[in-house]
Amino acid sequence: MKEFDLIKHYFSEQSVNRKDVIEGIGDDCAILQPNEKQQLAVTTDTLVAGVHFPIETLARAVGHKVIAVSLSDLAAMGAEPAWVSLAITLPSIDEKWIKDFCSGVFELCEYFNVQLIGGDTTQGPLSITVTAQGFTPVGKHIPRGGANAGDWLYVTGEVGDAALALQVIQGKIKVETIYQETLQRKLDFPQPRVLVGQVLRDYASAAIDISDGLAADLAHICVASNVGVNLIIDNLPLSTAMRDTLSLDSAYKMALNGGDDYELLFTVCDDNKVAMETAIANTGVNITCIGQLNSSHKITTLLNGEHIYIDLQGFEHFS
Ligand code: ADP
Ligand code: MG
Numbered sequence: 001m002k003e004f005d006l007i008k009h010y011f012s013e014q015s016v017n018r019k020d021v022i023e024g025i026g027d028d029c030a031i032l033q034p035n036e037k038q039q040l041a042v043t044t045d046t047l048v049a050g051v052h053f054p055i056e057t058l059a060r061a062v063g064h065k066v067i068a069v070s071l072s073d074l075a076a077m078g079a080e081p082a083w084v085s086l087a088i089t090l091p092s093i094d095e096k097w098i099k100d101f102c103s104g105v106f107e108l109c110e111y112f113n114v115q116l117i118g119g120d121t122t123q124g125p126l127s128i129t130v131t132a133q134g135f136t137p138v139g140k141h142i143p144r145g146g147a148n149a150g151d152w153l154y155v156t157g158e159v160g161d162a163a164l165a166l167q168v169i170q171g172k173i174k175v176e177t178i179y180q181e182t183l184q185r186k187l188d189f190p191q192p193r194v195l196v197g198q199v200l201r202d203y204a205s206a207a208i209d210i211s212d213g214l215a216a217d218l219a220h221i222c223v224a225s226n227v228g229v230n231l232i233i234d235n236l237p238l239s240t241a242m243r244d245t246l247s248l249d250s251a252y253k254m255a256l257n258g259g260d261d262y263e264l265l266f267t268v269c270d271d272n273k274v275a276m277e278t279a280i281a282n283t284g285v286n287i288t289c290i291g292q293l294n295s296s297h298k299i300t301t302l303l304n305g306e307h308i309y310i311d312l313q314g315f316e317h318f319s
Helices: 003-012 059-077 095-111 161-169 177-188 194-200 214-225 240-245 248-257 270-281
Strands: 021-023 030-035 038-048 080-090 115-123 127-137 152-156 204-209 228-232 264-268 287-294 299-303
Touching: 038 059, 059 080, 059 095, 059 127, 059 177, 059 194, 059 204, 080 095, 080 194, 095 115, 161 177, 161 240, 161 248, 177 240, 194 204, 194 264, 194 270, 204 214, 214 228, 214 248, 214 264, 214 299, 240 248, 264 270
Parallel strands: 080 115, 228 299
Antiparallel strands: 021 030, 030 038, 038 127, 080 127, 152 264, 152 287, 204 264, 228 287
């Protein structure tokens, strides 16, 4: 049984169905409505040493990343982050490590005005769980399931660099020295697209953050929205490091199947396209249109206007 079947089979079915749970299990965050004026977005993510980050990762980077991945889920719902809780399991007390870890945590928290409000500290193999909470205006969160045939598909930033960085660290791929630092930074210090997410509330029909890989997370939008997509491979935003290191074919595959990018993948109806592009231009974050949705229930890949077959995968635990 795979990760998502397991969640569906064992955790999604329950006898309690509260009216204040607007979105339960299945999206980047749950959406809760404590009163008629406000909605809360809530997400939990765990990073396990050796699974989600190489053991030798700098403590500051681990601290940054654990906050970044949670804020990225809030961004994918269009939420404004407010609070985090931190549960940490440590093999031993290494004060230098903890100090550096905390600097990574608090740097990002300060930047987004997010307060650490609690957590838990235990002994065992290194693993960190963060629950992040934020606000969305009532009825304005961006679901995975709101996309329609005809909508345009966009992605922020560049994709595939985190996967490339991991392969470089693992010694599987060599890159020119000038790219080493930027790639390492992309993997260790992802920038959650918090502002873009909030701007998209007024324009996007669906959104998800790319944690498992563009193709896998696009499939989540397609399944939840009951649509398919023509994906224009030529348009995939690739960094110079990617283009200079890999053949175009390998770069496309890595951009589609590599995880850990924490960019936003979102859809916009034709009527909102121009206004959205103008609004996002003000955030300073690049976005690229990479396809259009249809009613096929399939992901079709096009290169130079012609269909090509690409083996689409994505990270899944227990697969
Ligand atoms: P993301 O990659 O956006 O963090 P996941 O793929 O981890 O999301 O999870 C998919 C959905 O399943 C989310 O809504 C998440 O809250 C839910 N989920 C995952 N594990 C569990 C669990 N053990 N119990 C309840 N819900 C879960
Ligand atoms: Mg997510």
